[in-house]
Amino acid sequence: MTSADRAFRVLEEEIVSGRIPMGTKLGEESLASRFGISRGPLREALRRLEGRSLVVSAAHAGVRVVQLKTEDLIELYEVRESLEGLAVRLAAERGSDEEIRSLRAFVDSQAATRAPDDRDYSQGIGDEDFHYRIATVSGSKRLQNLLCGDLYSLIRLCRFRTWTIPGQKRSQEDHERIMQAIEERDGELADLLMRRHVAAARARFMTAEAASTKL
Amino acid sequence: MTSADRAFRVLEEEIVSGRIPMGTKLGEESLASRFGISRGPLREALRRLEGRSLVVSAAHAGVRVVQLKTEDLIELYEVRESLEGLAVRLAAERGSDEEIRSLRAFVDSQAATRAPDDRDYSQGIGDEDFHYRIATVSGSKRLQNLLCGDLYSLIRLCRFRTWTIPGQKRSQEDHERIMQAIEERDGELADLLMRRHVAAARARFMTAEAASTKL
């Protein structure tokens, strides 16, 4: 593993997790000294981040962490809606029995470990994990990379805004129904339910956003 | 515009157009001398290509143009099907009257300029242009970048394989019906028709592929 690889992974994680806020300027020299490497490999790491749209760079003006506006997040959710529908359809139609059993076990464990008052956050993680696993079961590498590699990263980048009331009980019910559709190999129904599921998440975000901008 | 930018654009165009075949090794020194630049900027261009999945790089083993297998192309078509459905739905529901009129004018011009025997290729271009314009009218920057920037590039990269019988008359009829759905602001219908349209293209490719591998 090269030093540029390390810098890329660390920066990617820090940007996606929000530890480096949106719009932050990424000076080459300071970052290079921080990682203990030269500017050459660091610039390569930045270019890879640029290729993945996590940063934007203007010539002679440095690179900054991408700054997503409200419309950008809405667009991301729209794309995610379609792609997750496709993913769950493929998972239902082409997933192996073993994969589906494993997915069922996960859903049940999620339902069991959910403490009655454990609202906010562990549910968010569990929800994310559910979608992540479906992308895997879909069997489409390209789709998995698009969802897990690009979309989720960008959406998580704005997580602080979508820390709205998760409505996790409803989410849990959604998961259960989607799971049933998968087990019945009903790709079309799973697709429909999944689209509604993420559309609901988008709606929650939009109402929360509207409320916050009204203030 | 920096020299790394130039190298990136030229290489991107040459890879996507197929002038640099899949699997070709991209040596740094030869490319650098060809562009008249040093290895530093060239490496940055390669890293940007890597971020866009047009090349794959292994440490100390150089970078090669991505080599798409049959399953990869199928996966690309599946993703494209969903995303184009979304694009045309958004175009129908949110496109301005002016944009839709412009789109109609384009479809009509395509139907008019198509010479009766002009099969193979100008239709392929026209078809691509149609989808490109719909992505624009959808109004979603993210979707437009995904479709026009990433998916079409990778699909075109395999164009030599999908030079199958275009069935352009059927394609023209598809466009006409999709256009009508857009004009009626029927996003759901446009979505359905578009999905069928690209599913048909995928089916043509798959049968052609099956025939060629049977040989």
Added chain:
DNA sequence: CCCCAGTTGATTGTCAACAATATAGGCGCT
């Protein structure tokens, strides 16, 4: 007092040389 131009400073873009590693070819061994 305000505005514009020149200059200084810092940051980015580029280069050529050095170090590290994988691939290829030859040599010896079995």
Added chain:
DNA sequence: AGCGCCTATATTGTTGACAATCAACTGGGG
């Protein structure tokens, strides 16, 4: 003759220095 090892070469990874460009600051003029 076939196989494994070892060297040699070529390519990649990394570095520090140099050049070019942009931004801020200062000084002079209106």
